Structure formats: structure tokens, C-alpha cells
Amino acid sequence: MEKKEMIAQIVARVADRLAQAGESVTAEQIAEALAEIDKLPGLLILTQEHGCDCHKLLESSRIKEKYRTSCALLQEYQVDMDSIDTVVLFNLTTEAMCKIASGITDTPYTKLAAEALLSGKKLYAAQEEVELCRYPAGAPGSYRCMMQTKLDKLVSWGLKICPAGKLEDCILGESALAAEALKENIPAEKAPEGAPAAENPKESAPAEGGAEKEITFCKRVITERDVIEANRNNVKVIRVTERNIVTALARDAAAAGNIRLVKE
Incomplete structure (x- = not known):
């Protein structure tokens, strides 16, 4: 049995059941509804x-x-x-x-x-x-x-x-x-109350005397992309908490950019 013939038979049966239940729905209307679903x-x-x-x-x-x-x-x-x-x-x-x-x-x-x-x-x-x-x-x-x-x-x-x-x-x-x-x-x-948006790390402004710029990520997984972006922003220290997971590629990017990962 071809697919179109099978669908036609199903539509006819549904229309017949609806008619028995007192519903005035035609086979054409059911076919139109099925066509809309197919879109x-x-x-x-x-x-x-x-x-x-x-x-x-x-x-x-x-x-x-x-x-x-x-x-x-x-x-x-x-x-x-x-x-x-x-x-x-x-x-x-x-x-x-x-x-x-x-x-x-x-x-x-x-x-x-x-x-x-x-x-x-x-x-x-x-x-x-x-x-x-x-x-x-x-x-x-x-x-x-x-x-x-x-x-x-x-x-x-x-x-x-x-x-x-x-x-x-x-x-x-x-x-x-x-x-x-x-x-x-x-x-x-x-996410902890009051935390910034998930993608935005907490940045610590450089202290007087040229202290290194630091950040602490609020997100759980620190990826290579995060470290590369931090490097672009002249970050030299990323503080890592017990909650953070630092990927292997992120560690490689940190080493390449001379960024220190400091555990808290």
C-alpha cells in the first residue's frame, strides 16, 4: 500500500469516527489539518x-x-x-x-x-x-x-x-x-544571589602601583575562549574556586598568555 493511499484511509476512518460522535468535520478538513502539521x-x-x-x-x-x-x-x-x-x-x-x-x-x-x-x-x-x-x-x-x-x-x-x-x-x-x-x-x-550575568567574570581593577589585573569567573566551566578573552583584556591572574572546572585547553591558553591560575 502506498503512503498516500494509507493516509487517505486513515483520514477517512477519523472522519467516520468523528461523524459517529456527532462532530461535523469532513475528511477534507482533517486532511488540511494534517497538511498544516506536516509543514x-x-x-x-x-x-x-x-x-x-x-x-x-x-x-x-x-x-x-x-x-x-x-x-x-x-x-x-x-x-x-x-x-x-x-x-x-x-x-x-x-x-x-x-x-x-x-x-x-x-x-x-x-x-x-x-x-x-x-x-x-x-x-x-x-x-x-x-x-x-x-x-x-x-x-x-x-x-x-x-x-x-x-x-x-x-x-x-x-x-x-x-x-x-x-x-x-x-x-x-x-x-x-x-x-x-x-x-x-x-x-x-x-547561581548565587546578586551574581553578575553568567558569562561575565568579576574583575578586580588594578590597584595603585601597577598591581596585576585579576578576575574571578562566576561560571562553573572556564574554557579556552574565556582565557583568551581575559588575555585580550590584559588579565594576568585568574582566581579559581573549588566550584570552577578549568578545561585542559584553558590551562594551555593560560600558560601561553602568561596568565596565572590561582586557587582560592
Whole structure:
């Protein structure tokens, strides 16, 4: 049976059921409604295992107003990426994260994620679904930094991470708070009261006598880009707290720019 014939039969059945219920909706009207839905951009849920959280997003009425939703797992990963505008990653394990960041596509999950990146699709992930984010910042330094560089790569390539509670707002672009959460890649509500915007570090003006310029970042992850920008602003000291994670590339940039990382 061809696709058009199948759709026609489905439309006829729906129209018949509605008629039995006393609803005056014609098959033509239903077909028009389906055509309008087909015009919406596609949003793909990409996960390695079934879970209630991804199903909530899949069935969200707010999301369905703007997107045609589908689940790669339910489709056995047979996805036409050309019809997809946005991809939401669930169950992003450290193994999958490292594979995607290294260009290894030996599973249906990593293959579709790589295809989405190469196709320039919008990519989102809930922080709670990123396995690396579940480990404490105080995990063994060099190994944690190595893993963090993998996640930083994905973020630099377009992956946006935000708290699960703000995921819909971030996808729909409806919340300023969610936008701050995207910048920070950590829950916005965890930022300390009175703290400046997530991307803006606290700068200490040079003291009299030519003291070195210092900054303290309010964001959790200090990246290579942050250090390069600090170097452009003639910063010589970056104060690092227990809360901060400094990526390996950021440390290299600091060494190249003669910037000292001072632990507090």
C-alpha cells in the first residue's frame, strides 16, 4: 500500500469516527489539518533507551504547537535527517559523548548525533541527561578535565545544555532565565544571589602601583575562549574556586598568555 493511499484511509476512518460522535468535520478538513502539521519543522528525540522524561517532551503540547515530534528509538533509528530541524539528546553517556566528540559513529545513536552536527541541526540536551554532569567537580583533576574537553567540543560545535526544567523554554526560546541557563550550562537557579550575568567574570581593577589585573569567573566551566578573552583584556591572574572546572585547553591558553591560575 502506498503512503498516500494509507493516509487517505486513515483520514477517512477519523472522519467516520468523528461523524459517529456527532462532530461535523469532513475528511477534507482533517486532511488540511494534517497538511498544516506536516509543514512544521521536525524535532527528533535521540536516546539510547526508553524513559519517561523523553516521552514528556515528545508529547508536550507546547512543543507540538511548533514542531512535529518523533523518537529515533521508536523508529529503530531509521530517520530522514533532512526533515529534522532540532535534535534533543537524552541519555548522553560519557562513552557516547567521547565517541561523538572523536568522530566515532559505531552505534545508531552516535551516527545520528554526528549526522545532526554535520547537517547543522539545532542540538539540545538536558543537563541531567549528560552523564559527566552527574560527577562532582572535585573528581580527579586531570581525568575530569580530559573528559570535560570532550563535552566542551560538543558545546563549541552547537550543543546547548540546560536544566531539564528549562528545556522546553530553551527550545522554544521563550525564557530569559533559560537563555542564561544555556550560557552557563548549569541550572540558572543555582547561581548565587546578586551574581553578575553568567558569562561575565568579576574583575578586580588594578590597584595603585601597577598591581596585576585579576578576575574571578562566576561560571562553573572556564574554557579556552574565556582565557583568551581575559588575555585580550590584559588579565594576568585568574582566581579559581573549588566550584570552577578549568578545561585542559584553558590551562594551555593560560600558560601561553602568561596568565596565572590561582586557587582560592
